[in-house]
Amino acid sequence: MNQYYNEINRFIDAHKDEMVKKWKTLVNMEGHYDEKENVERAAGWLKNEFEQEGFQCRIHEVMKERAGILVGVLGSDRPGKPVIFSGHIDTVHHSGSFGKENPFEIRDGKAYGPGVLDMKGGIIISLYVVKALNHLGYNEHPIKILYAGEEESDHIGNDADIFYTEESKGALCAFNMETGHIENRLCVGRKTQYTVRAKVHGLGGHAGNEFTKGKNAVHEAIFKAAELTKLTDLDRGTTVTVSVINSGTNTNTTSIPDLSEFAVDIRVFSDEIGKKVLEDVDQIMKKVFVEGTTTEYYVDLAKLHPFEPNPQIMRLFSLVNQVAADHGFAEFGQIQLGGASDAGAIAAAGIPVLCSCGPIGEFNHNVREYAVVDSLFERAKIYALTVTEIDKL
DSSP, rough: TTHHHHHHHHHHHHHHHHHHHHHHHHHSOBBBOHHHHHHHHHHHHHHHHHHHOEEEEEEOOOOOOOOEEEEEEEOOOOOOOOOEEESSOBBSOOTTSSSSOOEEEETTEEEEEETTIIIIIIHHHHHHHHOOOOOOOOOSEEEEEEEESSSGTTTSSHHHHHHHHHHHTTTTTTEEOOOTTSSSEEEEOOOEEEEEEEEOOOOOOEEETOTSSSBBBBHHHHHHHHHTTTBBTTTTTTTEEEEEETTTTTTOTTTEEEEEEEEEEESOOOOHHHHHHHHHHHHHHOOOTTTEEEEEEEEEOOSSSOOOHHHHHHHHHHHHHHHHHTOOOOOOOEEEEEOOHHHHHHTTOOEEEEBEEEEEOEEETTOOEEEHHHHHHHHHHHHHHHTTGGGOO
């Protein structure tokens, strides 16, 4: 058993109420990624919390319209390589989405509120890992934090992903404090996401009298969308989902629509697979199914990069699992997830990273979002213990 187990266990147990109180404070600082001032207020509160623990913090600005990245380092003069805790402060929920002020609440051992799971609980875990380590007098490795203010926007329009990669170079490992999987699995690989946005132009007319003269934009969109879905390859983890389709401004059911717009969500496990998929997308978009229609399209490439399991990641996973097992905690499973995160940009720096390290729960990106309260405490203990044994990597 780890020599620090009893001290870490006692420290976290003694601060459970305080952890929940700070969790509540952070969750109640609502902030969708487009609500720059709200997110900055939460980032400022966090900056102060980490600075009280000895961190040297700064905000790295990414774009005028959105909040920047909270960066901090504790113990920059320590001899070891840094251990990173990362994630994001913003949420997908606009302020007021939960219908009341101060929406955080606990019912039957579950915490509810905007970002309670995705991913403000994970940030609180990292804060108390640091507090527990400071309580021990730990000084072996620097601790670094990277918390973005607009991750839920996929960093489109800025270079936050590049910043994450550069800031991660030379670190020993990283824990991305995203949504914890309800089945107690840690994420060892993630997909990236592309959004195809298309606009089809046709020629309008009367559906009964000018069927052959009109050029139906919706028909063309449907044909293209159907072909795109055939790019789904579950064996390789590639999914193609038509997520939006409409007929523009035309609401007359007896007319041939001259405009249709649609969007398609694509998920892939690697950039190599993604490159081939996008080549196929281009061929489908260039193909004309309804003569006389034209199509314009573009692709939003998420700045949340894919990463796959590798020996480094699996060694880190095994270490965390061994620490959990050695101290009476349930062992973790492993999973590769379809959702993207900043863990991919960290993995691009060549260091091992685990994702989904936050409290466990369900329904993130939904007002039903909840996190299991006890997992907040349990995971704080496990990660603090892991840091004290991190040289086993």
